Amino acid sequence: MEGSLNVIGYGIAALGPGIGVGLVFAAYIQATARQPESASLTRVYMFMGFAVIEALALLGLVLAFALA
Template sequence: MGAIGAGIAALGAGIGVGLIGSKAMDAIARQPEAVNDIRANMILTAALVEGAALFAIVVGLLAG
């Protein structure tokens, strides 16, 4: 059961990072002059999502 939870956490992280990248590209297309600020925020947000997902994966594996 823990492996299923870990898999769901990994799937959620993949979807989350994909949405972050998609929205960042939309924002860059609308405001190309803000590319550096958008990129920095995108990388920071993606790192936070990956950190939360890693924590969820470890908890899922330890629980099961």
């Protein structure tokens, strides 16, 4: 029963980064639609935000296995 609780915990923890990635890409698409000439400038910030959010998701995965 303990192993399945870790999996459920990680599933719940993965909701945050999933929503965060969606918000980052939605903000980039909206910024590019409003000012297409700034797409190359905002692309850097999009990838930085994506990397930070995915690092948090990987941290949750590592903790799920470390606490097992």
